[in-house]
Amino acid sequence: MVLTQGEGGLRMSGAPAGEDAEGRVLDAAEELFYAHGLQAVGMDALRTASGVSLKRLYRLFPSKEALVEAYLRRRDERWRAELAAYADARPAGRERLLAVFDWLGTWFAEPGFRGCAFVNSFGELGSSSPGVAAAARAHKDAFRRYLAGLAAGAGAPAHLADQLLLLAEGAITTAALSGTAAPARQAREAAGVLLDAA
Amino acid sequence: MVLTQGEGGLRMSGAPAGEDAEGRVLDAAEELFYAHGLQAVGMDALRTASGVSLKRLYRLFPSKEALVEAYLRRRDERWRAELAAYADARPAGRERLLAVFDWLGTWFAEPGFRGCAFVNSFGELGSSSPGVAAAARAHKDAFRRYLAGLAAGAGAPAHLADQLLLLAEGAITTAALSGTAAPARQAREAAGVLLDAA
DNA sequence: CGACATGGAGAACGATCGTTCTCCCCGGTG
DNA sequence: CACCGGGGAGAACGATCGTTCTCCATGTCG
Numbered sequence: 001m002v003l004t005q006g007e008g009g010l011r012m013s014g015a016p017a018g019e020d021a022e023g024r025v026l027d028a029a030e031e032l033f034y035a036h037g038l039q040a041v042g043m044d045a046l047r048t049a050s051g052v053s054l055k056r057l058y059r060l061f062p063s064k065e066a067l068v069e070a071y072l073r074r075r076d077e078r079w080r081a082e083l084a085a086y087a088d089a090r091p092a093g094r095e096r097l098l099a100v101f102d103w104l105g106t107w108f109a110e111p112g113f114r115g116c117a118f119v120n121s122f123g124e125l126g127s128s129s130p131g132v133a134a135a136a137r138a139h140k141d142a143f144r145r146y147l148a149g150l151a152a153g154a155g156a157p158a159h160l161a162d163q164l165l166l167l168a169e170g171a172i173t174t175a176a177l178s179g180t181a182a183p184a185r186q187a188r189e190a191a192g193v194l195l196d197a198a
Numbered sequence: 199m200v201l202t203q204g205e206g207g208l209r210m211s212g213a214p215a216g217e218d219a220e221g222r223v224l225d226a227a228e229e230l231f232y233a234h235g236l237q238a239v240g241m242d243a244l245r246t247a248s249g250v251s252l253k254r255l256y257r258l259f260p261s262k263e264a265l266v267e268a269y270l271r272r273r274d275e276r277w278r279a280e281l282a283a284y285a286d287a288r289p290a291g292r293e294r295l296l297a298v299f300d301w302l303g304t305w306f307a308e309p310g311f312r313g314c315a316f317v318n319s320f321g322e323l324g325s326s327s328p329g330v331a332a333a334a335r336a337h338k339d340a341f342r343r344y345l346a347g348l349a350a351g352a353g354a355p356a357h358l359a360d361q362l363l364l365l366a367e368g369a370i371t372t373a374a375l376s377g378t379a380a381p382a383r384q385a386r387e388a389a390g391v392l393l394d395a396a
Numbered sequence: 397c398g399a400c401a402t403g404g405a406g407a408a409c410g411a412t413c414g415t416t417c418t419c420c421c422c423g424g425t426g
Numbered sequence: 427c428a429c430c431g432g433g434g435a436g437a438a439c440g441a442t443c444g445t446t447c448t449c450c451a452t453g454t455c456g
Binding site for chain 4: 397398399400401402403404405406407408409410411412413414415416417418419420421422423424425426
């Protein structure tokens with residue numbers, strides 16, 4: 001129930017925040033990796049931000065790469081859980097499907113929003129780290145499957161999910177680059193048109 | 199007129215490739231920065247790949263950051279020139295507008311395609327390098343203006359350009375992550391629906 | 397022929413990184 | 427109280443980075 005003041009946003013409402021060492025390390029990793037990028041954050045910065053000694057840090061995670069992958073894994077779970085909690089509270093069908101873009105809009109408006117952590121990580125290390133590349137692909141696959149479920153619930157054909165994924169993905173990057181939340185509304189409108197036409 | 203065998207793709211057909219030192223450096227920068235990321239490529243790798251000595255390299259570009267920005271500037275010009283050369287060869291209106299997505303499909307299929315260089319660079323260094331962030335924003339602004347011109351030529355309202363930008367942007371990242379060119383076709387179909395509805 | 401500027405190859409330098417090691421304190425057990 | 431194992435703080439280590447400097451071969455001009 002603790003809500004940290006984290007500038008990184010995306011703190012799941014019921015998640016414990018930093019009571020044990022592993023949680024504190026992952027909290028620090030999420031805040032720093034997301035804000036500054038993977039390579040820009042050193043193990044020493046993680047140690048300072050988490051208050052966990054270097055020795056313990058390396059016992060919890062055998063290497064920086066392992067910590068990066070744990071960060072991406074937890075971020076994926078939290079991100080999708082937050083989205084599902086928001087959308088699944090709406091009536092199934094068209095309204096729930098479009099709620100995805102409303103939720104994106106609230107995410108874009110969070111301070112410190114800097115685009116998709118997985119796209120950023122993939123662009124930075126995807127060509128040299130198979131683990132990072134796989135985590136990014138797994139995240140997008142899971143997101144696509146979730147959209148496909150919503151599309152089916154709205155009676156839309158399967159190929160609509162792919163198009164909705166493109167709209168959501170484009171909105172995320174465009175919001176990050178432009179620094180505004182407007183792409184969420186534009187994507188929502190486009191999604192409505194595509195849904196009506198399907 | 200020289201066509202290098204470059205794995206980076208996006209080599210403009212009429213552009214001279216590496217006859218002078220500056221051109222060779224920029225060619226090497228484009229190939230290496232795009233393939234491996236900005237921070238993963240050191241000045242020594244640039245020196246080896248370009249055959250230009252370190253001393254001359256630093257006389258041409260006073261710092262690595264200056265070289266990164268020159269790389270992004272030239273990539274922006276080439277990318278948009280290639281796109282325009284492809285699309286503007288089609289009849290104005292609907293066909294030219296949708297040709298944008300055909301061109302994206304040929305780009306996605308190039309070996310070594312790894313998404314948008316500007317999105318990747320922004321994710322990696324955008325939070326610490328104002329020059330990189332500005333270059334990425336300028337690129338996307340220019341792309342959006344180009345789309346707006348095509349939309350106007352097709353008799354579509356102005357807001358359609360924003361939605362097409364989201365589709366294109368989403369197709370680029372999704373193609374990079376999934377490693378397939380299918381997002382180009384999906385985006386083209388969605389664009390057609392949005393255009394018809396407008 | 398000789399003085400000199402030029403530019404290449406690569407060593408050097410200081411900083412930083414991921415990772416490991418040393419030293420020391422501290423609590424539990426005989 | 428004496429011993430000992432574990433953990434924290436941070437130094438140490440080897441590698442790599444961006445940047446600068448040294449040394450030397452080469453060619454030009456008087």
